[in-house]
Amino acid sequence: MGLERRAYNPKEFLFDPALLKDLDWASVRGYLSPFITNEAPGEGWLWVRPLQIEDFDKGYLQILAQLTSVGNVSRLDFERQYWKMQQSGGYYITVIEDTRSKKIIGAATLVTEFKFIHNCALRARLEDVVVNNTYRGKQLGKLIVLTVSLLAKKLGCYKMSLDCKDPLIPFYKSIGYKLEPGNANSMIVRYEVDNPS
């Protein structure tokens, strides 16, 4: 079900849904069998679109909880964070809705960062990727990651990166991500916060 078939107000989304049109799927055709895109996701009841406030009620946080701890996020907390993201810009949280059940069944976040290097470039990052376990076998993981990756390309980003655990390396390799030899380390330091979830 393409976006063009739906009436919508762009302001009702975290980012303009028009950005998800005409992505360069031809460049990643080889990664998908059968070939699907965000505008033709293989099942008519799937809708790939930007996050909306209403997704609080459509299970967006519940699906994130399949990924990591979410904690007790009230609707007010959710709205506040949503508006902070929208005001800041650079947050492209994209979801897959099952329009039959009106539930979010997959999501991925693209975050962009302004740089001075590389001619004041834009850098992209992939965050918080999750697809509901009960929807396996439909390439929805590839679909949602490739959607935001192609969006990063469309926005003019020179590079998109992600951090992942060892078991996910083959998945990301299967859609074009690489571990660059000698330059593939992600290091972290953790801080205690007042409201751990």
Added chain:
Amino acid sequence: MGLERRAYNPKEFLFDPALLKDLDWASVRGYLSPFITNEAPGEGWLWVRPLQIEDFDKGYLQILAQLTSVGNVSRLDFERQYWKMQQSGGYYITVIEDTRSKKIIGAATLVTEFKFIHNCALRARLEDVVVNNTYRGKQLGKLIVLTVSLLAKKLGCYKMSLDCKDPLIPFYKSIGYKLEPGNANSMIVRYEVDNPS
């Protein structure tokens, strides 16, 4: 030379310089010998502070060029990107100025990201760390990275991460960063852009 000894207008900086006061240096004391902080950096002519527009003339881009390609960034390009960062929020580019020569001799970027996970947490990233080669032996690399890391802690971030090449792992380990077993992979995809630098 402490910030308190200088008269300044907070609006003249990318972020409020008061944020760099009273960082939790006690928590990282063991990483430094002799002990230095951003407010007492060991030499009276060093000034650790937020980026300013004027740093275009003080060699900020030239020092970034020691790190990677910068390209042809005009003063107008620089100012546009600076204002985009300030308007967006979440950009904490911190520099070390040699106030004798009025040159930028070190820099590091902290970027923060709003999350829904972990009770609408704030995530931190370290980017674009560089210290002029001619200032070795003064712990300035540790100083600038720890300054922005402690700023992330002060801002309430639950985690700070960085991507680095293999030879830099010992340096970051020496100041508390870790490669988490099974979860230390950074993968990327690169895109061609119209104005490669």
